[in-house]
Amino acid sequence: MDLDLSAPHSMGTTIIGVTYNGGVVLGADSRTSTGMYVANRASDKITELTDNVYVCRSGSAADTQVISDYVRYFLHQHTIQLGQPATVKVAANLVRLLSYQNKNMLQAGVIVGGWDKYEGGQIYSVPLGGTILRQPFSIGGSGSSYLYGFFDQAWKEDMTREEAEQLVVKAASLAMARDGASGGVVRTVTINAEGVTRKFYGGDTLPLWHDELEPTNSLLDLLSSSVPEPMST
Amino acid sequence: MELQRSMVDGSVSMKDSAKSEISSERTLYPYVTGTSIIGIKYKDGVILASDTAGSYGSTLRYKSVERIKQVGDHTLIGASGEISDFQEIMRYLDELILYDKMWDDGNSLGPKEVHNYLNRIMYNRRNKFNPLWNSLVLGGVKKGQKYLGTVNMIGTHYEDDHLATGFGNHLARPILRSEWREDLTFEEAVKLIEKCLLVLLYRDRSSINKFQIARITDEGTTIYPPYALKTFWGFSHFQNPSKGAAGTW
Numbered sequence: 051m052d053l054d055l056s057a058p059h060s061m062g063t064t065i066i067g068v069t070y071n072g073g074v075v076l077g078a079d080s081r082t083s084t085g086m087y088v089a090n091r092a093s094d095k096i097t098e099l100t101d102n103v104y105v106c107r108s109g110s111a112a113d114t115q116v117i118s119d120y121v122r123y124f125l126h127q128h129t130i131q132l133g134q135p136a137t138v139k140v141a142a143n144l145v146r147l148l149s150y151q152n153k154n155m156l157q158a159g160v161i162v163g164g165w166d167k168y169e170g171g172q173i174y175s176v177p178l179g180g181t182i183l184r185q186p187f188s189i190g191g192s193g194s195s196y197l198y199g200f201f202d203q204a205w206k207e208d209m210t211r212e213e214a215e216q217l218v219v220k221a222a223s224l225a226m227a228r229d230g231a232s233g234g235v236v237r238t239v240t241i242n243a244e245g246v247t248r249k250f251y252g253g254d255t256l257p258l259w260h261d262e263l264e265p266t267n268s269l270l271d272l273l274s275s276s277v278p279e280p281m282s283t
Numbered sequence: 284m285e286l287q288r289s290m291v292d293g294s295v296s297m298k299d300s301a302k303s304e305i306s307s308e309r310t311l312y313p314y315v316t317g318t319s320i321i322g323i324k325y326k327d328g329v330i331l332a333s334d335t336a337g338s339y340g341s342t343l344r345y346k347s348v349e350r351i352k353q354v355g356d357h358t359l360i361g362a363s364g365e366i367s368d369f370q371e372i373m374r375y376l377d378e379l380i381l382y383d384k385m386w387d388d389g390n391s392l393g394p395k396e397v398h399n400y401l402n403r404i405m406y407n408r409r410n411k412f413n414p415l416w417n418s419l420v421l422g423g424v425k426k427g428q429k430y431l432g433t434v435n436m437i438g439t440h441y442e443d444d445h446l447a448t449g450f451g452n453h454l455a456r457p458i459l460r461s462e463w464r465e466d467l468t469f470e471e472a473v474k475l476i477e478k479c480l481l482v483l484l485y486r487d488r489s490s491i492n493k494f495q496i497a498r499i500t501d502e503g504t505t506i507y508p509p510y511a512l513k514t515f516w517g518f519s520h521f522q523n524p525s526k527g528a529a530g531t532w
Binding site: 180181 | 339
């Protein structure tokens, strides 16, 4: 893993976590790539750690899966010993410990998000290296490069649940439009005091951006309907 | 498998037979980094300053990273370099201070002691080719004695009346060498530091316009909330530099 200092390794994914006025919304694309090949076009990158804490994974699929498995195991025991649900902070710090102590061997950039009764909705970013930072929103993965400007402009404090979900879906789909390593569907997980809701936004339900066309069944449909539009240069 | 944390080497350990194949104990590279720290002594104590950026390569990824923290009653620490390693150092230092407090013997660790402790950690890690990738500035006052020192990832350490890390060494210290005095008031010291911070903002690519200043005196510590500085772009030469020499930069 000999890398140039000034070019950090980007990971094939877009992951997003935002807080809103009652909880958090986590979002991700669904593309797992091995080099140029799309190994899984409908993967689930938002993984459960406890009932109230989920994690968005980017980087090596193997590394992040193994980290999630360990943390889920530790949190399970912790919950039994504590007698009540684990806090988001504890979950995030367990992820951080594994990430930091094994930084030589791991390629894992994650966003931990959840809700607990003490601090409400929280998002913790744990990038490569094992730094931990609590943020009102966080983006990660190779697709996130295209979203820094978007979030600088579109993010605001105290959104409603619907606004937050729409923001996450819009952002993920913008990133997927430009990042080759991101694609497929957008999955979101919303966590609040009431519980957890999973949503799925399939290819055709996502908005179209610049230079993208409305999908059709076939050219033949276009030909038979009316005079087809000539191709433009 | 338990999470074993040892002080000096923190890798997750397994059966010894498997260890040598799996862990690669060699020099790493930083991921999320902080840029310069500036520290100066002034009349009543010591001031540390930094920006609040956490860079990820060339991206200014995190913009609210606190890189100056308090350590016990008498010391401030500022860190540049890998933020995860700084967070780990803070865990070591908080533990050190806690155990010191638990003695409840009226003594407390001062900046000299903290500096020495850190120096041992940094140098020993360096000898194992597994450094904590930071340059640290420690400032403090104990019983009227002002202290300002630095230690970095290779174990080099020294004290001075004014210090900086990273780009600050090249851009800020010449200004400080020229304009620093023993008897600076707080206001004069802040103005001098702001002069340095502005130069770093203009000329260091990984700096942002969001700064934090912290002060420590015998009375106590204050870490001021983040703020931004006005920048100046009104030089006549900036208006049209290509006039008369098209293609110049």
